[in-house]
Amino acid sequence: MLGDPRTVRITGDDTAAIYRRTDDADAEQRPEDYRDKPVAEAYVWCGLTSGNGARALWLLLLPFMVANLAHWMRPSSRGRRRTIRVYGVLVRLLGLTLTVLLVAAACEVALDLTAWQCAGTPSCADDRAWLGFLSPEVSGGGWWSQPGRRLALAALVPAALTGLLWYLSHRTWSAYESAQPYPQQQEQEEDTHRSALSRPGFWYGRPFVARLRAAHTAAGLLTVAAAVATSAARHDRAAGGLALLDGAGRVLEGVLIAGGLIVVYVLCRRGRKDTTVDAHLDRMVVTVLPLASLAVLALCLLYAGWDRPDWVSSGRLPGDQTFGGITLVQGLLVLALAVAATVLYRSDPLSGTALRGLGGPCVAMLACALGGVMSGGVAQRVGDWLDGSATPGDTDAPLPGPPVLLSWQAAMIPLLLVVVLLLVLLFGVRTLRRRRLEQARVEREYPGERPHESRTRKIARVRATAALTDSAPVLIGCVAAITLLLGAGALTGAWMTGEVPGVAAAGAPGFIGGAAQTAQALGSWLIGFGFILFVTWGRRAYRDASARRTIGILWDVGTFWPRAAHPFAPPCYAERAVPDLTWRMATWTQKTEGRLIISGHSQGSVLAAAAAWQLSPAVRKGVGLLTYGSPLQRLYGRWFPAHFGPAALTALHREVDCWRNLHRPTDPIGGPIGLEGECGPAVDHPPLKDPLAYGRTQTHPLPAPILGHSEYQADPAFDEEREELLQRLRPAVTRGLGAVPSQPGPDSEGSQGSSGRSSG
Template sequence: MAQYGPVLIAGPDTRVIELRVHGVMGTTPESLVDAVVAVDVAGDGVGRLVRPADRLRRPAPGPVLQAGGRPVPRTVEGYLWSAMTSGGFAKAAWALLLPFSLANMAHWMLPPTGRVLGGTLRSLVRLAALVLTMLLVTQLTVVSLDLVAGQWLDQFEHLRPWRGPIGLAPVLLVVAVLHKLSAIDWKVYGVQPAPRGGLLPGAQIAADPDAPALHVLHATAGLACAALLAVGGPFAPSSDGVTVVWVAAWVLIAASVLITLLLDAPTEGRWFKPWPRRILVVLTILEVVAAAALTPMPSGGRHLPGTNPTVESIAAVLAVTCVLFGLVLIPAALLARGCWSALPGSQRPWAGGWMAAPVLVIASLLGGGFGAGVGITVQQALRDNTLQLPPGYRYVTTLWGVAAVLAVVVGLIGAAVLVLPRGAKPVEIDLLHPGKPEAAKRAAQAWRIARLKRNHAHHIVLVAAGVLAAGTVVSFLMQVRGVVLPWWAQPLPGIGITALGAFAIGALRQVYVASKSPQAARQLGLLNDIAGFWPREAHPLVPPCYALKAIPELVARAREHLAEPGARVVLAGYSQGSLLAAVAAARLLDSLPAHERERVGLVTAGSPLQWAYQRAFPAVVSHDSLVELSRAMGGRWRAVCRGTDAIGGGVTTWERQAFDGQLLGVGYEGALPAAEPSEHGALVLGGDHWLPDPQHGPIAGRRWRPGILGHNDYTSDPEWDRAIAAAAGLDTAEEPLTLWNFKR
């Protein structure tokens, strides 16, 4: 196999530490290190470092690597971070706040921008995130204060004087719980230097010192909206006795919005210090208490006068903010085109760098839909036909009815597309499965499906955002003009009610099940694994960023091993773990002297770095940053790939083509030599090791996995060891056949 970089001669004290990082949905320690038994060797129980163990539960060495005709000792160690995203009710409950996570993610999806445009876009994302919180709290207030306390409790005469406090107490409790959850952060053991600015991937991933301020501002704005709804809504107080409370609510909302707009990227020394934040919290609590005590509650099952105007006004502000964000993002994306105009289409950012806009739209509509779904579910659970929700909810149900119908149609079309063969056979198939027509046929179908999913995942997001946005506009116009639904559209509100109710109940049930079942928690943790990677920048009510803990701890562990002169460390990341490993490798290279960097290697397996992260987050994991990382690694970055993997794919090569029975392609260093076949059927093109799937056959002395593996079990392939050896800078050339090794 060709070595793209210097080959380091293994001495008698040379050993390789393979530091594995798992992917989404977590795993067990045993699966991570390919052992029957594994034990912890370091960590704090949240970020765990594990190794295989012998029968006495002592850490055991891993299988040796073959390099340059001699065995090289290897230690297999795994970093387990799944406890940060799954396990327990609190972590499962984060899934309910998916809209907030999407809004926060939209901030990290912005293209590279200048100071003015970048500051404007970041401010608009933070404003949209703040208004999204205000909308959710307002919708909870509609349920608690208006639907339950104002209408349903009106039948209990002895409770009528207490309906205001009864209705606002749950809202205050929910906001307090959310505020407490948003303050949770993972503790990192050991002092780590802050990442230095540069081209390496993930250089911008750092804790935002403004996050505590955002916690307070979101809680203040949400509770002020609840108080505003209670005392009459945004346009006028419901009585003279609550005028002061009404004005105070507006002052708190205006202050929250203004301060949120003034906060920006991570910079120390913010002026919104703890004491002003505490004063704002006290004033907000006093405002809610005053609203609960003074709110004149209606009788006879009538609405609170502030319910409908408050919900509609906040929804309108959110819609306008999203539109402004999308409009400002257009020139920003156009100006950033110079960063990727020379790249082929498969390497350019999704939607030309405009992908943050549809993600923010989906976050907003999901948030509004979930709040409406909770209201509809509570209304139906109370079994009282006289209870009324705001009139605008009918148009929300119509919108979601249309979305549900379209989702079914798109699902059927997608199923048909996946089942029916389409497109040319991938050029790699015949080269990976020569003389095996049955395996080639199965592999070709799996390649087509995986390629279809990778190529069109962002199109689904764009279509969903477009349909929901168009439906929102139509619903708004129908509501303004008082249009009655035609006969053929009459079932849509019912379908929407069912969809929203199922959405709310299903989400709550899944959270409960996940809090009891580890397997269900790992499945639900998939959402947190993706969204929880990004620090709290636009929205504070998101899962604590595990990258801020995992990356420094990976770097610290690698440095511990590198303190031994003969050790070579290979960071091996699978799936989402490949992003952690790549950023950790970049940080490690950035902190090591030049003569130590050659002892660091990187292996990514089933990695979405190229087809997803590079294209979705062009300012954080840009193509240029990956080029810089590849150059810094000096050929010690190896990517283990399967074309049948819909989540992973090629990382260091693209534009692959077959010519004269050879696989050619382009990599970070330009046009590449033809791919070289390995002993067990893999094709090594540049830094990518393309594995045959299914594998060619059982190999004596190795674990065997039959069938199409796709995104699963990369370490079972014999090419894994060769990739690790190459990343360690060892000589992976085949031994010449001699009398002493021909039986192996």
């Protein structure tokens, strides 16, 4: 980044730090040597977003991250504070259903398929020696062979999963959310046009995430307790056994209902508080709620393990009601979220907002779909493995298999893929048409050059492909709508027939019955294969630079935002990076009475803007911004209008000393900011030529590459704009700090410079 192999760390640690060239390490002690040139610094934050291969497991938390994105995608609004609160509550409740869904899937695999069905079926248990001590026939009626004790033992698996999620969230919470913001920000005045990212407590989510984590941990433990206790209570009521056991079961069911209501109340009672730095940690909720839920789980395990000699496992546990209820609640929450988003959008209809304000509900629907595919995929594959070559739902299958709803959902996957394929074909045709239009533009932009058909076609293809980013809202909206309809169809089919699709259509005409069986089998394999592919792709992302770059684009956006809807989402790196940059800029300007330019590329430009918002107004007036390949308007402005809308970016333009933005038509991520000088010179530089030369020239004797999103410093306009910004700041500079960036190495991605640059 600094263009010199000799660097020294100025401040920071191994996770994120500020670096300088070794020759510039003592620049403050030699002000006369830097009176006419800047001191370059680079902020490297790759340790916050990448690491060893174990971090690929974070991809398993993708549904939680996507649900968290839905919280920040709410439309901009005016005077709709109550609707904004309702929107936040709905997203938090939807995040809670995802936790319950994940734990319920673990219960389905461990309790229902393994401990209840397979261990209770001699033909299944005989083939698996590790289940022998749980089988009544294999173990000869051993102590663990009673169904209640089998369920109690298997319940340790989903309980351990809940504990693991708590541990990961607590560990990252201590490392990320605990970063202290710069105290000077508490003196800022409230501005209705300024982004919420400028508020003092925006990047300090420690207390709120702790409350969320306690509620979700309690919900997970109560889900496990309910899976064990309700099965035993159902047997006690049906068998007419001891009144004491029947009464204990009813009491525990009441306690579980009360615990669920308490969790919902804690979740809805209070949202994020970012107008001030919220340092109050509610120990009663954070500590007592998970421990009380753990105690309830222990009581339920003791209750289920009580001696019941006449209890025999048969059929399925009530998983259909569980997964059906979760699916129904999620659908209703998404619809309610769409209503709230529509009300907010109509109060302040900003042009360019993705899906007319429905981006949040659509993304929330995709989060539910991802959670369903991951949970259903695991259950389907484990069910197929346990019952051998039989098809779940067949009359001759040794096991009843997973809940019927999961089979119906699997049968809908091929239909969804057909719709996605049609959309891809549609976008492919549009891209071909756009490429033809771009070919004429390319020839006009390089006058005097001898046309070369293959060169022109290549440049036009890159431009047309880069424009596909702007079609993402249509794709996401269509997929979300189709997913909602297919989910409703799967739920209706499961409740009306009570059988898997292939069996339910057995009496239909041959074509329909065969299509249903094929869709069920194909969908079952697809979601299982998709889950495995998902994990392996995530692992590959930490070994292959190209795969890491592709995934990193979406990952950096998803983990930029604080955890406001789900505490088990991957940690927010900006809660460490933004305070780091703010502290560095504020302390440097106070110490030297100098001014600076903060330069950011791609996601680094978003961090640069966020850090500038956190500065006090006096310090912000001495800051210049140089952004390039920036998604501030093209991505963040469209999908997150409440925080990066035109009013917020205009206020930032007005409050910083100067701001220039570079972009290319071949860049699929970056784009223009769109501020036309309402409060100073226009932000956007005219689109840069890419490639720099069409054919071979004296300056470019070899064919110039098409750079797209990378290497903006290779364009002469970069040096010109940087020098112009430095000249603008120089009259007030006593000791300068500016930007002399270079392309970062492969280990520097995700780096942001308060005087350097970032590659997201």
